[in-house]
Amino acid sequence: MEPQISLVILAGGLGSRFGGAKQIARLPGIDSTIMELSIADAYDAGVRHLIIIINAMVRDAIEQQILPNLPADLDVDLVEQRISDVPSEFAALAQQRSKPWGTGHALLCAKSVIRDKAIVITADDYYGDIAFQQITEHFRRSENWGCVAYPLLNTLSEQGGVNRGICALNHAKQLLRVDEILDIQFEGNTLVGTNAQQTRVELDEHALASMTFWGIDLRLFTILEQNFYQFLSIHDNGVKKEYYLPDQIQYSIDTLGIAVDVYPAQQPWLGMTYKDELPVLAQKISALKGLTDVQHVIEE
Template sequence: MYKGKEPTLVILAAGLGTRFGGNKQIAVLPDFNCTIMELSIQDAFAAGVRHLVLVINRQVRPLIEQQILPRLPADLLVDLVEQAVDNLPSRFVSKAQSREKPWGTGHALLCAKPFIPGDAIVITADDYYGPDAFKQLVNHFAAAEQNDMAIVGYPLAQTLSSQGGVNRGICQTHKDSLLEVVEYLDIQQTGDTLSGLAPDGKRVALPEAALASMTCWGITQSLLTQLERGFCEFLESYDSDVKSEYYLPDCIQSCIQQGLIQVRVHSASERWFGITYKEELKSVSGLLYELRHG
């Protein structure tokens, strides 16, 4: 078990990537000869992180062990964790019999829980966050009080896609603290106007500087305790005919509303990049190379 003071980096990399047409988490960026998550690992390591928990699906384990792990820093402690459908509390194991897809991001983080000794930075494998995001979160935990979590939000205008409208969770804040993340659908830029569909279905204007949640969290042990409790409640009411998922943001929102945690909002100083479709791999790789190497 890792015993360092720095936060653990947890990367959620077990998603099936159906729109991408395969495991996009292990797709190699042509300009780097490495995956996008390896850039995040490099940036986190440079910020002081020395422990990585990688949540994967078991099909890609051999490839990760043979190709990706040898490229990582030698003094980075790595734990590989498989997000298996049947990785459930014993009384709920029967719920997995008719289940094929993973249980969602909340369950993925719970699979990593036994390997997380303290605070953690949680990201997804197919998103690029930039070096400063990790510096901000490491600095946050160095100064934070107990149960003081964090999120790095990205200016909405910098998270759009040339492929069409996008769905984004927009951070609603009060004095740098997160109140809630509100989901807006089909966000588009039309001329100088940015707009999206609000929860009531109406299209509303959105400020370009609004901060979008791109799954870049700083979490504490208290959240993991609540996550476990919430997942059991989810499974209690789970209907095997419904392929619903247990989402990390839903648990965080519930904890905020109950006053169990406070989430400090940090604004990203660098661009976010994401890969949804294979066609985007080459263009994103080129943009990242220019950004990181000038």
């Protein structure tokens, strides 16, 4: 029996550095958002259920500019992440907060519409169509969770240092942990970054980095709900602390023994932070997808 696979897109970010809503920024020459390209890739891999986690400010734009472009047989749920979506005893804490609770809370908001298994991605990163094929095939033969991770060298930026979660694997190519390394860049011919001990360390450019491409199932939503309650109970400063999805996946590995199979990406990861990166990103995606007329449109 084929598993029911949903695509969950985390699209609730406010895009402060981008200067607007990255979720609906159209790539020049391609006339598509990154999110639409990812949806098309997931659809081609057999996914027929889409959940988009949004903030209220982009609902109208997504309904008017994104949804009409999607396949007619794609079942779509729009879910708003609201700061007020907390257990009733923490309502006063929510009133003190001005920013979303984080990616763990964002995914938890989809609990009522999730069906079975899910691919979780972000709206402003392009992962390539093979990544979706890897995870859908994984779900056909395994009950483990999954992750598509990208060679570190393919995730660097020409704009300067980047922060990445470096995957540590066991002998079975399953995830042990993700180590956050900051300010990763080449210094001369050596790739270095700052670890949790604030030490500059040399990195293997072929190490795998987690770029938020997860294959999960209903078990994670129970964990997210339970641990979000604990998070709110412990972190009574409701302003800065965030409830991160990777932390909850790590908890699932360490505490519950859940296995996460890691698949090295076969295509480059492409993402953006600033609006002026859109033309370059469009060129790279067009080259990856073989769209030969995009370069001419961009240069006009």
